[in-house]
Amino acid sequence: MDLPLLSAGFAALSVALYVLLDGFDLGVGALLLLQPHEKSRNHMVDSITPTWDGNETWLIMTGVTLLAAFPVAYGILMPALYIPIIAMLLALGLRGVTFEFRAQMKPYRRRWDVVFAIGSIVAACMQGLILGALIEGVSIDGATFSGSVFDCFHPLPLLCALCVLEGYVVLGGCWLHFKTSALLHGFSVRTLRIALPLFLLTFFVVAGLALLVQPGIRVAWQTHPLLLGTVGCTLLIAAFILFNSIGKRPDVRPLAAGMVMIASGIAGLAILVFPMVVPFRVSIWNASSSRLSQIFLLTGAIVVTPVVLGYSFLAYWVFRGKTPEKGWDG
Amino acid sequence: MQAAEGFWEKESASPAPYYWVILPDQKEQRNRFALGIPSLGSIWLTHSLHGRVEGLKNTPPDRQPIMGMVFYGFRIMYGIAILMFAAATSSLWLRWRHRLYTTTWFLRFLIVMTPSGIIATLGGWYLAETGRQPWAIFGLLRTIDAVSPVPAQTLLATLIAFVCIYAFFMAAFLFFVARIIRRGPDLALAQADASGSLKNAFRSHVLDSANANAVAGR
Secondary structure (H helix, E strand, O other), X not given: OOHHHHHHHHHHHHHHHHHHHHHHHHHHHHHHHHOOOHHHHHHXXXXXXXXXXXXXXXXXXXXXXXXXXXXXHHHXXXXXXXHHHHHHHHHHHHHHHHHHHHHHOHHHHHHHHHHHHHHHHHHHHHHHXXXXXXXXXXXXXXXXXXXXXXXXXXXXXXXXXXXXXXXXHHHHHHHHHHHOOHHHHHHHHHHHHHHHHHHHHHHHHHHHHHHHHOHHHHHHHHHOHHHXXXXXXXXXXXXXXXXXXXXXXXXXXXXXXXXXXXXXXXXXXXXXXXXXXXXXXXXXXXXXXXXXHHHHHHHHHHHHHHHHHHHHHHHHHHOOOOOOOOOOOO | OOOOOOOOOOEOOOOXXXXXXXXXXXXXXXXXXXXXXXXXXXXXXXXXXXXXXXXXHHOOHHHOOOHHHHHHHHHHHHHHHHHHXXXXXXXXXXXXXXXXXXXXXXXXXXHHHOOHHHHHHXXXXXXXXXXXXXXXXXXXXXXXHHOOOOOXXXXXXXXXXXXXXXXXXXXXXXXXXXXXXXXXXXXXXXXXXXXXXXXXXXXXXXXXXXXXHXXXXX
């Protein structure tokens, strides 16, 4: 059996689940900055409180998989992406702590909400920066990183950061559209009407720029024109459905369409990058660890994944339906 | 462990003392000053009255960790463990005598012991991290060969950012704790107004209202 391929599949699944799940709660966090009413902000935070930390499990899964299964890639990518990764982790830490402090310190809640939003925005942007740097391609010499840690601040990664942030805001808007009612529902409608076109515009600029900067993408389009075309069309159709379902019933449709849209974006990226683990540089098989490490990792993955999926599902199930406006303390 | 007990010679004198304070001189491979309890080292470390304890000279100097850091990391961790054990046993004794909540000296001792857990953890951490030097992976990879290609200034900058953010957390935490303490135990609510806890969500009336909302939303 092709173990490195399996491990890569697991890593890809973790990344996809992370983006889809944590994406919307980072988006909700970023939207706190635009919401002037404290009651509505409480409501927004309440809607993500039950599930946000479960969502972030997948980020850890990705890191562990990369370290255990593809040590060469880990060794190249960690120094290359050092600044955005550290900034992202600090921002996520800031956000996680704020969850607790905003609940406990009522008089300072406004300030904590600003910190919360900044943490969310920085985390989202840093993920975009990482994505952009990967698309542009990191400089390597043999099996080590040979570029500068500031390489990720080129135009393409910076635009990518904006794109990911907008994508998360769209997901966050979809989530609020689904989970809230009354005033906040209206807020989500207004958000989506502005954020979705902005996201699509940035997305196309990024895609065009990526095509110019990274020859590997042109090659991939020539090898899989049909596959990539299908994925691209799915993305556009999903975006179209999303835009048309804003403010209409069922409330869940924008979220479903948004998830399909982002998922097809990830699928497209996977097709572009495959079979490389350091995009356009090192392949899955050249970067993989020993067979024994792979078996060890995959065994762990088989045991842990159902557990994580199980408790995530339970959390979403228990807190299904609209988030009560009085919050969970009611 | 050769560094953790504070002995330099390959074998200590017999019976060996148990050192609490030493002033090690790494270059000359000796202690300039050492203070300990006689014979206790033999009893604790070798479980006999006259046992000899291995010293750091068993390891070649270029492979030795820095004795002082390992020694004091271990002493802090171990010393606090003894104090914690003393606190636990005396609390049991006082509880048995029905004096647990009225013995002022003991309660004051507990206040002083509040940060003991974190300090002991840090001591243990220093013991482990300095004690394994110069190895990153013992016997296989030296720390100096495992250095990342990220420039030192970048690492310093992120370390400073890390310290700043965590100092901010710490400040907020202390501010919050101070407020609770100032409020005193009588005013504390059984369940804080908005505690961030989700236990409430499982109560039937909250679930019902959520489900009612869900039905209304369809």
